[in-house]
Amino acid sequence: MTAGFDAQDQAEIFRGTASGVTSLKDAKSFDGTDTRAIPAFVFGEELADIADRDERVVVLTADLARSNRAGDFAERHPGRFYNLGIAEKNMVTAAAGLASTGLVPFAATFASFSALLCYEQIRTDCAYPKMPVRVVGHHAGMSMGFYGTSHHALEDLGILRTMADLTVVCATDANHLRALLRLSMDRPGAMYIRLGRGRDPEVYPEVPELEIGRAxxxxxxxxxxxxxxxxxxxxxxxxxxxxxxxxxxxxxxxxxxxxxxxxxxxxxxxxxxxxxxxxxxxxxxxxxxxxxxxxxxxxxxxxxxxxxxxxxxxxxxxxxxxxxxxxxxxxxxxxxxxxxxxxx
Missing domain, CATH: 3.40.50.920 (Rossmann fold)
Known part of the structure; x- marks a missing residue:
């Protein structure tokens, strides 16, 4: 499993520091922002903090623990972390099974896979039985520009907002994501949490007071x-x-x-x-x-x-x-x- 994490580590590519691809860089960086100004990807760190005080939290990923920073959670709570390998549909179904025991699972992978590949599992295993599964789709939109259509997620909101009993939210920046993750712990039913690159420019200088469903x-x-x-x-x-x-x-x-x-x-x-x-x-x-x-x-x-x-x-x-x-x-x-x- 660990070797799988290493094979899927895309952090250097998204920072624009990987060898052999520098000719593809634009005038600033891969995403047009000075990498020194990009906030940290706080997904794993914030969930680890929540898990310190809430034993219901478990995290699943499909061989992308480095790309989505779920590895930060695994380091602090190894017994509550599951790498399902490149088996996204199985991951969502397994998360539903864990949720049925009273846990609150966060199942994270690229948005192109979580929303598009796993639609049936989200609907039938999570939303319909009102399981508190949090499907996390990161690197949404066209943020994986170099990887092409198979890795772009430009249809996920349109697809998932038609699903009954599914909450659909979009994180704006790191502090906004922290707020959404905290709110999700007591939100009934299934949720889809959409992220960009996870290192998006700041909008909220502090963790905001949010209400799901209130702009x-x-x-x-x-x-x-x-x-x-x-x-x-x-x-x-x-x-x-x-x-x-x-x-x-x-x-x-x-x-x-x-x-x-x-x-x-x-x-x-x-x-x-x-x-x-x-x-x-x-x-x-x-x-x-x-x-x-x-x-x-x-x-x-x-x-x-x-x-x-x-x-x-x-x-x-x-x-x-x-x-x-x-x-x-x-x-x-x-x-x-x-x-x-x-x-x-």
Missing amino acids: VRLREGADLTIIATGTEVRPSLDAAEALAADGIAARVVDMHTIAPLDREEVVAAARETGAVLTVEEHNVTGGLGTAVAETLLESGAPRVPFRRHGVPDEYVPVGPPAALYAHYRLDAAGIAAVAREVLG
Whole structure:
């Protein structure tokens, strides 16, 4: 098993320090951020802290303990850690079995595998019997840019938000993830926790007080509302700063819970601001943007200009994540430009 961890260690690749691939680096790093400014991946560390005081916590992974930092948990709680090998479906079913005994299992692997490969197991073994399994999908979206379509997860929100009795949340940064993991301990039923690269730029300088199903309004503005989730919250805030320089006041909302959606915050955006723009590292079909559009239509909210912004309905090319974000205008400059189009 240990050899499997070593074989799957991608940390150097994501930091841009691995030998033999430096020619693929962009001007900053693999993800466009100075690696010295990237926060630590706190998943394993935070769960180990929770496990110190809650004996229900167990962690499972599919041979990715280094990539998702579950190894940090294993070092402190080896008897409560399980490496299922490259058998993701078995991992989710095993987690459901553990949950049936009163434990709270966290089953972690790449989002492309957890959400897409394990849909049936999440539905039949976890959500339907209301098992408290926390399926953790890390490196979601196109953050594994070099690995291609098989490792991209741009459909997971659209797929999983249609599943009954499944809570779907997106972590914004390290402190936000800490808050979600703590909240998950007493959340009934199954959950899907979506992460980006696990080292995403800071939005919350401290662990925030959150409520699952309740969005966080991070910035006020009356000209339009940018409703973002997960990895797109930080660039949306940066885009709002750029818009402010042009005299445009943009409200920014962190819609961290996709299911159940905070419908009140969506309606307030239409009633109180001049336009609504959703931003997500996900296919524009089916995800956050579609959920917001459904809410706007069904709630009787005022009709305002509205646009879903994300990855168009296509398979993204292979390349550095930073280049992909720029290509699809999911960086700060791109989001600001799309906002101007909506207002124009």
